[in-house]
Amino acid sequence: MSDVLLSAKQLTKRFGGLVAVNQVSVDLWLGRIHAVIGPNGAGKSTLTNLLSGDIAPSSGSVTLGDTDVTGRGPDRISRQGLGRSYQKTNIFLPFTVWENVRLAAQSRGAHATNLLSRAASLGDINARAERALELAGLQQRRQSIAGTISHGEQRQLEIAMTLATEPRVLLLDEPLAGMGVAEAERMVALLQRLKSDHAIMLVEHDMDAVFALADRLTVMVNGQVIASGTPPEVRADANVQSAYLGEEH
Missing domain, CATH: 3.40.50.300 (P-loop containing nucleotide triphosphate hydrolases)
Incomplete structure (x- = not known):
């Protein structure tokens, strides 16, 4: 192939x-x-x-x-x-790093449109988000508010969000x-x-x-x-x- x-x-x-x-x-x-x-x-x-x-x-x-x-x-x-990043960083500034990545992962989950599902209970989505966070090197910043991390870390976060969509x-x-x-x-x-x-x-x-x-x-x-x-x-x-x-x- x-x-x-x-x-x-x-x-x-x-x-x-x-x-x-x-x-x-x-x-x-x-x-x-x-x-x-x-x-x-x-x-x-x-x-x-x-x-x-x-x-x-x-x-x-x-x-x-x-x-x-x-x-x-x-x-x-x-x-x-296909995943992409943009010239201007595209993240949710009031949310934590983890919440940003989990939301991206949830967009690919089977329950993405089910508003009654508890996000924390969706193990496969959380695992996908965890892998993306680790690959991007942001584990230590997971609970930081996205708007407070450095510009470079925000760019890493955007890539982590992209990776969460696999x-x-x-x-x-x-x-x-x-x-x-x-x-x-x-x-x-x-x-x-x-x-x-x-x-x-x-x-x-x-x-x-x-x-x-x-x-x-x-x-x-x-x-x-x-x-x-x-x-x-x-x-x-x-x-x-x-x-x-x-x-x-």
Whole structure:
């Protein structure tokens, strides 16, 4: 069986006369991190939104596992095994860390819509939340109010919530944005732990983290792919040097 968990072919998104993503193809493999880089306005977040179903493509296709999910909404795609984080942290600030993760796990439970069920009594949901909390490295913060933990921990919490839905494909949109050195190191370590059991697409501006993590890179400029390959191949590409990376890389 193929280890390609998500495949996008010739994706294009037009907003009126603007072509935000222009015939972009990408394959996400189990056990690999595929980083998408490029300057602001390159189309990276639009590509992520196309893959997750947040917006529908103008043309092209998206296959998740063996299923064509082109044009399906984000809830349906998520339930088929795709999880994502956003540029802006998306958590419940008044709730504890544990409550945030448990709510995410409960959304996938058999009793997700049963308002009369006691959440604490749902053992399978609690076990799923516990695994996600442990994998994200937040066990010691479980009873902390989400709004009081650090920015880096909030980003970890968002990933923990995503993991609680048990995805196989992760789309992570700038997970290191705004972090200090220590927080960024913890996030890099977390992504390395997640790699073996997931196919990951990473959109990120931190080039040190990108080159430390990525097995494959795609470089976008003005909605188009200008290079794709291994990190050494992309680093040496003259077009990439001129358009984005600069001589220091």
